[in-house]
Amino acid sequence: MPMVENPGRARAARTTRAVLAVAVCLLFLVPVIWMLMTAFKPRDAIISVPPRVTFTPSLEGFVGLFTQRSTLTKMQMERYQQRTDLNWMDEIALERGLAIIGPSKYRDRLLNSVIIASASTVLSVALGVLAAYAFSRFRVKATNDWQFFILSTRMLPPVVITIPIFLMYRQLGLYDTHIGMILLYTVFNLSLAVWLLKGFIDEIPREYEEAALVDGYSRWQAFTKIVLPQAITGIAATTVFCLIFAWNEYAFALMLTSERARTAPPSIPTVLGTAGIEWSAIAAGSLLFLIPVVIVTFALRNYLLRGITFGALRR
Amino acid sequence: MAKEHVALRNRDVVRRSNRQSLSDETLKRLFLWPTLILLITFNIFPLLYSLYLSFTDFSAIANVPPNWVGLRNYQEILGSDQLWRYFQNTGRYVVLSVGLQTLVGFGLALLLRRRFAGSGLITTIILVPMMLSPIVVGLFWKLIYNPSYGIFNYMLGFSAGRGPDWLGTPQLAMWGVVIVDVWMWSPYVMLLCLAGLSAIPDYLYEAAEIDRASGWYTFRRITLPMVAPLLMIAILFRTIEAFKTFDLVMGLTGGGPGDSTELVAVNLYRIAFPQWQTGKASALAYIVLVVIIGVSNIYIRYLNRIKEG
Numbered sequence: 001m002p003m004v005e006n007p008g009r010a011r012a013a014r015t016t017r018a019v020l021a022v023a024v025c026l027l028f029l030v031p032v033i034w035m036l037m038t039a040f041k042p043r044d045a046i047i048s049v050p051p052r053v054t055f056t057p058s059l060e061g062f063v064g065l066f067t068q069r070s071t072l073t074k075m076q077m078e079r080y081q082q083r084t085d086l087n088w089m090d091e092i093a094l095e096r097g098l099a100i101i102g103p104s105k106y107r108d109r110l111l112n113s114v115i116i117a118s119a120s121t122v123l124s125v126a127l128g129v130l131a132a133y134a135f136s137r138f139r140v141k142a143t144n145d146w147q148f149f150i151l152s153t154r155m156l157p158p159v160v161i162t163i164p165i166f167l168m169y170r171q172l173g174l175y176d177t178h179i180g181m182i183l184l185y186t187v188f189n190l191s192l193a194v195w196l197l198k199g200f201i202d203e204i205p206r207e208y209e210e211a212a213l214v215d216g217y218s219r220w221q222a223f224t225k226i227v228l229p230q231a232i233t234g235i236a237a238t239t240v241f242c243l244i245f246a247w248n249e250y251a252f253a254l255m256l257t258s259e260r261a262r263t264a265p266p267s268i269p270t271v272l273g274t275a276g277i278e279w280s281a282i283a284a285g286s287l288l289f290l291i292p293v294v295i296v297t298f299a300l301r302n303y304l305l306r307g308i309t310f311g312a313l314r315r
Numbered sequence: 316m317a318k319e320h321v322a323l324r325n326r327d328v329v330r331r332s333n334r335q336s337l338s339d340e341t342l343k344r345l346f347l348w349p350t351l352i353l354l355i356t357f358n359i360f361p362l363l364y365s366l367y368l369s370f371t372d373f374s375a376i377a378n379v380p381p382n383w384v385g386l387r388n389y390q391e392i393l394g395s396d397q398l399w400r401y402f403q404n405t406g407r408y409v410v411l412s413v414g415l416q417t418l419v420g421f422g423l424a425l426l427l428r429r430r431f432a433g434s435g436l437i438t439t440i441i442l443v444p445m446m447l448s449p450i451v452v453g454l455f456w457k458l459i460y461n462p463s464y465g466i467f468n469y470m471l472g473f474s475a476g477r478g479p480d481w482l483g484t485p486q487l488a489m490w491g492v493v494i495v496d497v498w499m500w501s502p503y504v505m506l507l508c509l510a511g512l513s514a515i516p517d518y519l520y521e522a523a524e525i526d527r528a529s530g531w532y533t534f535r536r537i538t539l540p541m542v543a544p545l546l547m548i549a550i551l552f553r554t555i556e557a558f559k560t561f562d563l564v565m566g567l568t569g570g571g572p573g574d575s576t577e578l579v580a581v582n583l584y585r586i587a588f589p590q591w592q593t594g595k596a597s598a599l600a601y602i603v604l605v606v607i608i609g610v611s612n613i614y615i616r617y618l619n620r621i622k623e624g
Contacts, residue, residue: 018431024423025437031498032443034466035455049476051466127350134346138339146351153358155611157559157580160600163587164361167375187357190350219342248448250562255588265448269566279458286451293446298439
């Protein structure tokens with residue numbers, strides 16, 4: 001009897017779970033969708049009561065993000081309106097009585113973010129995979145202490161080490177430089193990379209390498225030709241995590257950069273205008289900032305899930 | 316005869332590869348040292364330096380060399396009611412947000428553990444919040460919480476302007492921060508739990524079913540112990556991160572209203588940078604450090620016990 005009953009009940013349970021999962025997923029998405037919508041909302045739609053879902057899309061937010069504007073007086077405005085050399089950005093600003101007086105710094109900051117996040121990610125994953133392999137396969141003296149030390153570096157609140165590093169960087173001329181930030185983010189992500197990758201490498205059977213060593217491979221060859229391809233899912237997952245952390249990092253950037261090497265996260269709050277908060281600009285900035293991360297994650301989605309379910313796949 | 320022959324050949328191979336390439340010992344050093352040297356230069360040296368500074372009245376913007384003041388900074392900090400309150404705020408924040416994240420994250424993982432059409436996409440979508448920058452999330456949730464035109468109160472069913480001002484009321488502001496943190500980081504717990512869940516072999520559940528074990532019993536005796544190691548890793552990382560929370564609070568409340576969401580890390584930043592009391596900040600940094608290392612030590616011990624047991 002139970003054999004007959006079970007399939008139906010199981011299917012009902014599965015359907016319930018699926019419906020619940022979709023509901024939760026939508027709930028999680030509300031703030032993100034709201035951000036997406038706000039980025040394209042004109043000013044009056046953002047502060048409308050009750051919150052508005054339909055609106056005429058506008059690029060006001062993006063213009064606000066990438067330009068600096070000044071308010072026009074009535075006379076200036078009339079003169080300004082007669083000019084024929086206005087581009088679409090000027091037109092949008094003009095609708096709100098503003099003139100674009102120059103580009104904002106946000107584009108450079110975004111570029112700094114790209115350079116610093118990608119360089120530091122490559123470095124920390126490369127160094128991390130070597131260290132993880134050594135910890136996983138070789139007898140390391142006081143291995144637990146070293147691993148605890150590595151993990152403990154990640155526990156430090158950024159501001160704790162920033163105080164001495166600020167002084168150190170000022171002495172060495174690394175304050176507000178790309179190299180300084182790349183080094184710092186590499187160190188910041190190294191502990192995560194080592195720990196994550198050690199877990200992945202531990203799960204690769206040693207027998208593969210041992211067989212290769214017997215076949216005359218050197219240890220280095222065994223590492224590059226056997227272990228690295230096997231660990232690729234783990235490496236991909238680690239890369240995504242490091243990339244996200246470096247890309248989003250705020251505290252170090254706030255305290256150790258000012259102009260040249262400043263990244264996007266500490267710049268977005270300063271987009272806050274003087275005449276009230278420019279929500280559409282903040283949303284537009286956040287959106288541009290979020291897109292690369294989402295693309296990377298979706299591209300690596302299968303690797304990521306496989307990397308995370310590594311234990312299951314080995315079975 | 317045959318055995319001897321194989322052994323001989325193996326030795327031959329080993330000898331040959333030793334000649335051509337790096338020994339394991341050298342390779343081990345080459346692999347380990349870059350990481351360890353970087354970590355030591357960027358953590359141990361600075362920490363020794365700031366240990367020294369914590370006994371001085373140094374200010375990074377004054378052109379005066381550090382002046383030894385002994386334990387005065389520590390006495391000032393430990394004798395200050397204000398700082399105790401910030402420590403309490405931080406403790407409350409960590410317990411609330413990590414506790415809720417564990418519940419929500421584990422719940423989500425149970426919901427998504429069995430594949431169905433679209434479950435992969437849903438899992439990925441749920442992961443989106445944790446990819447966002449906390450400072451940006453904080454700023455943006457300010458709009459969501461806005462008492463007059465925010466969508467949060469609206470979704471809770473309050474009519475415009477009638478709902479609570481989440482970030483403007485001292486009693487609610489902490490919850491406001493916790494809710495955002497849970498929204499962001501439950502997916503992280505979920506991800507690790509999912510990995511743990513998918514590693515549970517089906518035959519355990521089949522055996523439990525044959526034994527007519529109750530659902531709760533199965534959960535307690537199979538699901539929970541099998542997920543526990545990865546769940547502990549998630550809790551470990553989240554506790555440490557929650558202790559360090561800085562960005563989110565800076566974006567959401569800046570520590571306010573009053574000092575109801577002033578966490579230790581935020582206050583430390585205030586003392587160190589805008590106020591430039593480098594010596595005092597170093598002392599507070601050391602107190603935070605001791606607390607954090609203490610907490611994480613407990614977790615790592617627990618983690619090792621689970622792994623071995």
